[in-house]
Amino acid sequence: xxxxxxxxxxxxxxxxxxxxxxxxxxxxxxxxxxxxxxxxxxxxxxxxxxxxxxxxxxxxxxxxxxxxxxxxxxxxxxxxxxxxxxxxxxxxxxxxxxxxxxxxxxxxxxxxxxxxxxxxxxxxxxxxxxxxxxxxxxxxxxxxxxxxxxxxxxxxxxxxxxxxxxxxxxxxxxxxxxxxxxxxxxxxxxxxxxxxxxxxxxxxxxxxx
Ligand code: TMP
Numbered sequence: 103x104x105x106x107x108x109x110x111x112x113x114x115x116x117x118x119x120x121x122x123x124x125x126x127x128x129x130x131x132x133x134x135x136x137x138x139x140x141x142x143x144x145x146x147x148x149x150x151x152x153x154x155x156x157x158x159x160x161x162x163x164x165x166x167x168x169x170x171x172x173x174x175x176x177x178x179x180x181x182x183x184x185x186x187x188x189x190x191x192x193x194x195x196x197x198x199x200x201x202x203x204x205x206x207x208x209x210x211x212x213x214x215x216x217x218x219x220x221x222x223x224x225x226x227x228x229x230x231x232x233x234x235x236x237x238x239x240x241x242x243x244x245x246x247x248x249x250x251x252x253x254x255x256x257x258x259x260x261x262x263x264x265x266x267x268x269x270x271x272x273x274x275x276x277x278x279x280x281x282x283x284x285x286x287x288x289x290x291x292x293x294x295x296x297x298x299x300x301x302x303x304x305x306x307x308x309x310x311x
Contacts, residue, residue, distance in 0.1 A: 106136075106189040107309050108230070110200040113238035114272045115261050116249030117291045118298070122238060123198040125299040130194050133303075133310065138188045141198035143176040146183045152176035157258040170208040170222060177201070178226035185230065201227075202235060202286070206274035207260060210267055231285070233309065236302055237275045238291035242268065 109126070111119040120141070127137040143153040156164070156172050164172065177200070188195050204219050223229060240248075246265060253261060279288040287305055289298060 104192055106191065106193040106195060107234070107306075108185065108189055108195045108197070108232045109306070110197045110202065110232040110235045111238065112199060112202045112206070112235055112275060112286075113291065114240070114242070114245050114268055114275070115257075116245040116247070116252060117238040117240045118248075118295070119238055120198050121295055122236075122291075122298055122302070123196050125295055126302050127194075127196045129299050129303050130196070135310070136191075136193045138184075138193050138195045139198075140180070140184060140195065142180060142200055142203065143173055145180040145185075145197075148183075149176040149179040152179070157260065159259060161259060161263070163259065166208060166211050166213050170204065170214055170219060173204050173208065174219075174222035174226040177204075177223070181227040181230050197232070200232060200235075202237075202275065202278055205278065206271045209274065210270045233285075234306060235286045236305075237279050237286060237288050238298070239272075239276065239288050240291045242272060244292065245272070 111123045111126070113119050123139060123141070127139040130137040142149075143156055144150045152172055152175055156169065156176070185195050185197070201219075201223050204223070205216055208214055208219060209216055220229075242265065246268065249257070249261065276288065279286040289301060291298065293301070
């Protein structure tokens with residue numbers, strides 16, 4: 103049995119990750135692969151409970167270190183109970199956000215370094231890394247308009263942070279793509295849903311052999 107493939111979708115709020123994750127899983131199934139669609143934070147009952155803790159309530163509910171630890175804890179559950187077993191069965195796992203979201207979001211305040219976030223990932227999730235990561239990229243103004251239309255003034259604890267924060271998050275994602283081109287592809291998310299899925303499938307072609 104061959105090991106499955108682990109694909110993650112990343113990006114700021116309102117860039118269309120969830121739609122694209124669903125479309126990619128469907129396209130893979132049509133091509134004869136077994137695809138498991140999941141998300142972070144979440145994906146298992148315990149990790150979904152941690153998601154609720156993280157995303158509801160006031161901004162000051164958690165300090166940034168607690169926040170980073172909770173994301174790492176949710177990920178540890180998700181990796182052990184869902185992602186690793188699926189990969190071991192030979193499935194493709196399509197995950198809406200993963201470690202790069204922690205690197206992009208929890209580092210913005212400058213209190214926690216990228217190396218420290220990766221340390222938490224090593225301890226919690228034994229350093230599981232995606233085979234390919236797609237960062238959906240949109241100009242900040244377009245993305246925030248889309249996110250506002252989706253959330254209608256009811257954004258979650260992190261989505262509701264100010265535009266400076268979200269600009270810094272997007273700049274982090276672009277930097278990761280520039281630094282790790284062999285794993286991370288930057289995708290123009292202003293194209294149609296179908297055009298984006300096609301671009302992702304072309305990018306993954308070499309892994310499907
Ligand atoms: P979602 O809106 O894509 O479901 O993601 C939930 C929020 O959690 C979103 O604002 C991004 C944030 N997040 C982090 O800050 N760090 C992480 O590691 C993950 C997975 C998500």
